[in-house]
Amino acid sequence: MPTAEFGGIWGYNSRQLMASHGPWGSAADMRAMVERAHSLGMAVLFDVVLNHGSAKMNVLWNWDGFGPDNCGGIFFEGEKDTPWGKRFAFHKPEVQDYLKQACRVWIEEYGVDGLRFDSVHNMPWWLLQQMTFELKSHYPNKILIAEITPENPQVINDAGFHSCWLHATHFDGIKIMKGCDGGGDPGKRIGMLKNMVAPHGFGNIGGVHSAMGSHDQIGDRDHGKQDGHGTHRHFVSRWGGKGNWHARTQCRAWFGFQNCCKGLPMTFMGTENLQEDWWHVDKHHRMNWGLVEGADPQTMEMRAFVTASNKLRISCEALTRDDVKFVHEDGQNAILAFMRWTQDVAALCIVHFGEGQWENDGYGVSTTWGGGRTWKLALNSQAKEFGGWDGSSTPEAKADDSGKIMVNIPKWSMLVYLSS
The missing domain is CATH 3.20.20.80 (Glycosidases)
Structure with a gap:
């Protein structure tokens, strides 16, 4: 100021x-x-x-x-x-x-x-x-x-x-x-x-x-x-x-x-x-x-x-580059996923602004990034150390042939997965 x-x-x-x-x-x-x-x-x-x-x-x-x-x-x-x-x-x-x-x-x-x-x-x-x-x-x-x-x-x-x-x-x-x-x-x-x-x-x-x-x-x-x-x-x-x-x-x-x-x-x-x-x-x-x-x-x-x-x-x-690609839109459940990337790494960002909740790897997120990739969790706003709970997210997910991953989505959360 x-x-x-x-x-x-x-x-x-x-x-x-x-x-x-x-x-x-x-x-x-x-x-x-x-x-x-x-x-x-x-x-x-x-x-x-x-x-x-x-x-x-x-x-x-x-x-x-x-x-x-x-x-x-x-x-x-x-x-x-x-x-x-x-x-x-x-x-x-x-x-x-x-x-x-x-x-x-x-x-x-x-x-x-x-x-x-x-x-x-x-x-x-x-x-x-x-x-x-x-x-x-x-x-x-x-x-x-x-x-x-x-x-x-x-x-x-x-x-x-x-x-x-x-x-x-x-x-x-x-x-x-x-x-x-x-x-x-x-x-x-x-x-x-x-x-x-x-x-x-x-x-x-x-x-x-x-x-x-x-x-x-x-x-x-x-x-x-x-x-x-x-x-x-x-x-x-x-x-x-x-x-x-x-x-x-x-x-x-x-x-x-x-x-x-x-x-x-x-x-x-x-x-x-x-x-x-x-x-x-x-x-x-x-x-x-x-x-x-x-x-x-x-x-x-x-x-x-x-x-x-x-x-x-x-x-x-x-996360600081100019490239953004929207890969998953679920307006009904207030879930949006988007990709940010460099030549070496891709960041899949999943935001959920709602009361719904999916456990046991029960929610599918399209990545459009190719099948067979492994995505590792880098950030979960609902992790226990931040005030959430154990098991609120999926630590690692492998994409199917279409590029979709199945993960937990906690209520009111921000998740970031990385893949190289």
């Missing part, structure tokens, strides 16, 4: 685009944080808000005494308002240069590995093209991610970004879980899942998605009542809370599923710990480290699965 000096509480009302937010520490502290993350093998991306600026206590706004009609002065005059504040004066070369340099400062002075651009649909398309061209020419190894509503692959193909922030994955997941707005129709449900696996028009890193929600869906600024319906919640709280077995197993299934999809999976802090309720910057709703420090057993099961799923994604190149 934004780190530039801002007004408000979440960082999305920028005041000084080249200054780090003072209450969080000094510029040296921020540099040290990035360096420490790098030493641990982690990349760091910063969120930049270039589409509007804060009118309150903003020296840019007050620079020349506003001008008439509260126009914001030389940095804002001539532009229209957005729901969050006035747009910058994009038509001015000086302001264009300011916005470009605001991007470069985070890369050059702090060493970040990429930038996420907030709400680029509130910026001129030609300016986005200029910015991405210049940034990519100076920093070819940095990733640039755009949030645009509605989601549009042209932000990659034409505006020059590497990836697009996808909200649809989360909202389609909610529809599937609630069985509403098409999510309860077998055909439409499978269609939604397929578009999560391979978002239309987006390449392998083209979509950044969070099936279980981001700050927009989990954060709440009104004591848990932001939208009047109490739906801004951590994923586990939407389905019954951490103490509910179904809610926990559904979280594991969705986490494993998004790790097998094309694109860059994202997890909002606390999700990996089965944190409940909503997120906010107040002291009661920040990251709850007590779940980990107290070795909460349900949290430890979820963390064990998150670790196993992440390790599989990192170690299995097939």
Whole structure:
């Protein structure tokens, strides 16, 4: 989330685009944080808000005494308002240069590995093209991610970004879980899942998605009542809370599923710990480290699965390649199987979002990968060590002449089989 000096509480009302937010520490502290993350093998991306600026206590706004009609002065005059504040004066070369340099400062002075651009649909398309061209020419190894509503692959193909922030994955997941707005129709449900696996028009890193929600869906600024319906919640709280077995197993299934999809999976802090309720910057709703420090057993099961799923994604190149083939669709039972592969290994991913259950190798999954192959289980979200049970899955299956394998399918599960 934004780190530039801002007004408000979440960082999305920028005041000084080249200054780090003072209450969080000094510029040296921020540099040290990035360096420490790098030493641990982690990349760091910063969120930049270039589409509007804060009118309150903003020296840019007050620079020349506003001008008439509260126009914001030389940095804002001539532009229209957005729901969050006035747009910058994009038509001015000086302001264009300011916005470009605001991007470069985070890369050059702090060493970040990429930038996420907030709400680029509130910026001129030609300016986005200029910015991405210049940034990519100076920093070819940095990733640039755009949030645009509605989601549009042209932000990659034409505006020059590497990836697009996808909200649809989360909202389609909610529809599937609630069985509403098409999510309860077998055909439409499978269609939604397929578009999560391979978002239309987006390449392998083209979509950044969070099936279980981001700050927009989990954060709440009104004591848990932001939208009047109490739906801004951590994923586990939407389905019954951490103490509910179904809610926990559904979280594991969705986490494993998004790790097998094309694109860059994202997890909002606390999700990996089965944190409940909503997120906010107040002291009661920040990251709850007590779940980990107290070795909460349900949290430890979820963390064990998150670790196993992440390790599989990192170690299995097939899960990060561009190729996807849908090999089995069962809309009635909410089961979808798809293949990801390299020249050396194939990954068969089977997701089941339903209450049905098949034991004693009682469910047939088509692989279309040729008969006689042996498929070995690499991940089962319903394994006992993750909160499931022994015997919930089939450790190894040999395909018949048609390429079909017979396996156990536990309720609410994500299974990954590998074959070389």
